Amino acid sequence: MKKHACILGILILAACGRVGEGLYELDAAYAHLGADFPLEPPFDYSSSAPDYITRDNRLDMDVDDRKATLGRVLFYDKQLSLNNSIACGSCHIQSHAFGDTSQQSVGLDGGLTSRQSMRLVNTRFAALPAMFWDRRAINLRNQVTQPIQDHIEMGFSGTGNQPGLDSLLAKLQGLPYYSELFDWAYEQTGVTINKQRLSQALEHFVSSIESFDSRFDEGFATVGEIQGQYSNFTPAENRGKFLFSAPPQLDNENVRTAGGAGCAGCHRPPEFDIDPMSGNNGVDKEAGNPGGFDTTNTRSPSLRDIFSTNGQINTPMMHTGNFLEFTTIVEHYNEVIPDVNNRTVDGRLVRGLTSVKLELTSTERADLEAFIKTLTGNNIYTNERWSSPF
């Protein structure tokens, strides 16, 4: 019960310590929640996406401040896992653009996820509404309860000896702060905590997480398109921008003779979302098991915020999480090696059993990296509205 006092203390007074000791203060904190709701005013969760951002997979456009606030508490609450040890925020870390630094994330009881934890950057600003590396969730609202029901991630799976989602809903209903918060978020009294409301609140929060204050945005806003020289870029960054966006011109042996690396065909600026028509990119091993095949992955998070503001990569990359440097990414695309066991690789990367050979020079590789670094924002890492309230 003490912990709840702290949660409310933080939300109400912005300082757990001020709640003081013992149950008396806890009751006092709850007393506040009636007539004069202490969460007012909530943070503003509305999007500040620039006009040139036109791809948006959110069905009902506006993010509601109250539902997002409730979603924020849920996102960071370890009570959402079976043994109160894991929250969404354990694997989706704000200081790492809402991804994880581990190749595979640790779930309940030390179990490892079968893929790398995706960065949650501009999830709504993508043409493709489907979520996960393999697109198995039809949209974000459908996705957000899946980690809770995953037997490794949060454990309310309803399989084996684990209880199902109903058991979590009853658990949340029994936590006084959730009765209060759900009533407040839905502006009714006696709101039932059901799957629909739980997913809606999480969805509002996750889809509010956005990043549009990068140097790339500054340049794009001025020039209005991906082409051309951005005056706020170095020559290397401008060359990298060209290499990223221009398709390669190939000779009849699929060797690049001119043009760029063609990244933009699949990671489409200015959102840098995945082309819904993208096939597999040739990264087809299982995370943590280089002998296994995992060829179903055709979704990528936005390529924004691959790098952190300190110039280090935020997370291991690709579903395998075994790309630890951007140089290995470029090396991979420089020549995707065809594999007879994986015929699903996109035709932009292999032609039949022949690779497209980009033959990128060391300067070109450095230029591409310099450009990717311009896609890093600031706000996403520090804005309090996306931080843990606990």
Ligand code: HEC
């Ligand atoms: C134990 C670690 C872990 C926890 C806890 C976790 N996730 Fe994830 N998350 C992952 C992994 C791993 C993936 C990629 C899985 C895959 O594609 O198979 C992922 C993918 C996602 C995606 C898909 C992003 C995209 O662009 O397709 C969203 C959204 C997401 N998680 C939200 C959440 C929410 C909301 C919660 C809490 C209810 C949560 N996650 C809890 C590890 C975790």
Ligand code: HEC
């Ligand atoms: C044919 C489409 C296609 C092309 C072209 C392409 N990519 Fe990708 N990219 C993908 C797919 C699909 C994934 C997700 C693959 C996976 O993890 O299994 C991905 C993943 C990535 C990732 C990892 C993202 C993360 O969050 O871990 C990076 C970085 C990346 N690509 C950079 C590039 C660069 C740089 C280029 C150009 C040299 C490029 N891509 C060209 C389809 C493509």
